[in-house]
Amino acid sequence: MLRAKLSPKSAILDAGCGTGLSGKALLTAGFTTIDGIDVSQRSLEIAGMTSAYRTLHKMDLQRLPLPIPDGHYDGLACVGVLTYLTDSIGALREFNRVVRSGGVVAITQRSDLFVEREFQSVLEGLLSDGDISQMHVSEPRPYLPDNEEFGDQILVNYIGYTVV
Numbered sequence: 001m002l003r004a005k006l007s008p009k010s011a012i013l014d015a016g017c018g019t020g021l022s023g024k025a026l027l028t029a030g031f032t033t034i035d036g037i038d039v040s041q042r043s044l045e046i047a048g049m050t051s052a053y054r055t056l057h058k059m060d061l062q063r064l065p066l067p068i069p070d071g072h073y074d075g076l077a078c079v080g081v082l083t084y085l086t087d088s089i090g091a092l093r094e095f096n097r098v099v100r101s102g103g104v105v106a107i108t109q110r111s112d113l114f115v116e117r118e119f120q121s122v123l124e125g126l127l128s129d130g131d132i133s134q135m136h137v138s139e140p141r142p143y144l145p146d147n148e149e150f151g152d153q154i155l156v157n158y159i160g161y162t163v164v
Contacts, residue, residue, distance in 0.1 A: 001104065001106040001136070001158070001160035002026070002029070002031070002075045002077060002104055002106050002160075003029045003030065003031075005075075005104045005162070006031075006074055006075045006103075006104055008030040008031055008032055009032060009033060010031065010033065010074035010075055011033045011035070011072070011073050011074050011075075012026055012031050012033065012034045012035070012073060012074065012075045012076065012077060013034075013035050013036075013037065013068075013072075013073045013075070013076045013077070013098060013099075014026065014034055014035065014036040014037070014053070014076075014077050014078075015037055015061060015076055015077070015078040015081065015095065016037070016038055016039075016061055016078055016079075016080070016081030017036030017037060017038045017043070017044070017047050017053070017056070018038055018040070018043045018047065018080070018081075019043050019046040019047050019050075020036065020046060020047030020048075020049075020050035020052055020053070021079075022077055022079045022080075023036055023047060023050055023052035023053050024050050024052050026052065026077060027050075027052040033054055034052055034053050034054060035053060035054055035055045035056070035057070035073075036052075036053045036055070036056045036057075037056070037057050037058070037059040037061075037066070038056075038058065038059070039058065039059070039060045039061065039062075040058075041058055044056045044057075044058060061081065061085055061091055061094075062085055062086060062087065064087075064090055064091070064094045065094060065097070066094055066098060068098045069098075070097055070098065071097075071098070071099065071100035071101065071103075072098050072099075072100075073098055073099050073100065073103060074099070074100060074103045074104075075099065075103050075104045075105070075106070076095050076098065076099050076103070076104075076105045076106070076107075077106050077107070078091075078095065078105075078106075078107040078108070079106075079107070079108050080108055080143070080156075081107075081108075082107060082108070082109045082113075083109070083110050083113055088109075088117060088119065088122060089122055092105075092107075092122065092123075092126060093126075093131070095107075096126070096131055096132065096163045099163045100163065101163055101164060102162065102163065103162070103163045104160060104161070104162055104163070105132075105159075105160065105161055105162075105163060106158070106159070106160045107158075107159045107160075108143075108156045108157065108158055108159070109156060109157050109159065110143070110154060110155070110156055110157075111140035111155040111156060111157055112155075114140075114157045119157075119159075120137065123135055123137065123159065123161070126161075127161075130164055131163070131164055132161040132162060132163060132164060133161065133162045133164050134160075134161055134162040135159070135160070135161040136159070136160045136161070137157055137158075137159050138157055138158040138159070139157075140155035140156065140157055141155060141156060141157075141158065142154070142155060142156075143155060143156045
């Protein structure tokens with residue numbers, strides 16, 4: 001989603017970067033300016049070993065606002081994280097704040113929680129408020145299809161949109 005709309009030199013925030021798997025995927029996709037934030041210092045240390053990140057910082061996505069300037073990033077990826085946040089709407093609004101107008105946000109949400117937390121309505125609210133445009137929500141897909149523990153049991157929706 002990010003690669004289709006942003007240049008390789010775009011500044012990307014990997015929000016909830018964990019041990020760096022998404023950062024490595026962003027690097028493989030051609031992005032070269034990737035910053036990561038996560039609540040776990042140990043995960044950040046592991047992510048640092050990937051060499052995917054320009055900077056890594058310990059930040060809690062449940063303590064908003066984040067200490068990041070408005071419009072600082074061209075794009076943001078948040079993969080496998082929203083499941084653990086109690087305030088998804090607040091997180092999305094914060095993502096929109098730290099990404100510049102015209103920038104892109106790419107996130108995932110477990111399909112069961114997408115329904116339970118009325119995520120489609122949340123996104124449509126952001127769309128009707130004029131906060132986002134060009135929204136795309138995928139059909140549910142296997143989260144980690146090659147994982148023996150999850151297989152096809154856990155499904156996720158991939159969501160992308162442009163910040164207005």
